[in-house]
């Protein structure tokens with residue numbers, strides 16, 4: 373049977389399962405690429421997309437679905453169903469659950485049955501851990517102001533949105549995390565789950581017996597000031613950089629030497645260079661040229677070290693966003709500590725990007741080694 377026929381049969385089987393649950397099903401009269409059918413129940417007019425996939429559905433696919441619901445073609449719907457025969461990642465489920473968008477329901481279709489997924493019934497993320505069961509992530513930099521503190525805090529935020537408690541360790545003598553989140557963050561969750569917490573510690577205040585499953589370090593730019601006993605424990609090291617020509621010229625070799633220093637203390641960690649403040653959502657010619665230059669710079673290291681990767685910004689990057697730019701305004705506005713995770717007009721770029729970053733860490737771990745470019 374051809375793939376198209378297969379897909380059509382699958383869509384029909386899903387429609388039958390939904391009909392049994394009281395949905396009225398309307399198949400489009402012409403073949404539409406964007407969705408499979410409409411399901412109506414009372415006031416609900418849902419668009420249904422069915423995927424006959426083997427791969428796990430991730431953040432980029434959910435992002436695309438959220439976008440579709442905003443297009444003129446998506447305006448007629450007030451809900452979306454994304455249904456697959458494969459599976460969903462926890463980050464994708466967390467993104468679909470966010471308020472501010474039209475409600476999106478994710479479901480698995482297996483053995484002719486539909487199973488709706490929520491963060492509460494989704495599987496744990498598959499991530500590297502230490503013997504103590506915790507995952508340690510270091511965020512490094514070669515120069516100030518590239519987003520080390522922003523990335524540390526919001527990566528913690530993405531993990532907390534997924535239901536994990538996170539300890540943020542402030543190793544940078546500037547103590548920005550302590551200034552920005554002195555009383556930490558509490559993210560409530562739907563009962564019966566408890567909310568998740570982000571707590572900030574100085575190195576001497578942190579004890580590995582604390583409850584947090586994730587430990588994220590905002591590392592000192594002065595490499596030797598980072599305690600070696602924590603450097604050895606890191607499962608992941610992230611070096612944010614900006615995709616800009618001067619940044620590359622001035623900092624390229626410093627990034628390489630930072631990576632070498634980390635590696636001399638830690639043979640196992642996944643090391644990755646992450647593009648922050650990516651300016652354009654679309655791939656412009658300039659981004660393409662810069663990306664090539666960066667890839668050239670890191671090629672040698674990637675060939676030598678199977679656990680080092682310059683993350684292709686088209687796969688995963690932190691985009692420039694005003695929310696991140698103005699992050700910290702709570703200090704001046706007299707409010708409580710917060711992260712830049714407010715949904716505005718149905719979107720929150722930081723939330724999408726940092727959930728994708730967690731997913732990227734998971735993907736890297738499953739491959740074991742990065743695929744060579």
Ligand SMILES: Nc1ncnc2c1ncn2[C@@H]1O[C@H](COP(=O)(O)OP(=O)(O)OP(=O)(O)O)[C@@H](O)[C@H]1O
Nearest residue numbers: 516517518519520521522649691692693696697699
């Ligand atoms: N993706 C982004 N979009 C917009 N603004 C950003 C982004 N990332 C970081 N910024 C802004 O850039 C500035 C520097 O970021 P941040 O303080 O996180 O960098 P840092 O590397 O920790 O710097 P430092 O060395 O001073 O500790 C901040 O004003 C922050 O709000």
Ligand SMILES: [Mg+2]
Nearest residue numbers: 520521544548
């Ligand atoms: Mg900082």
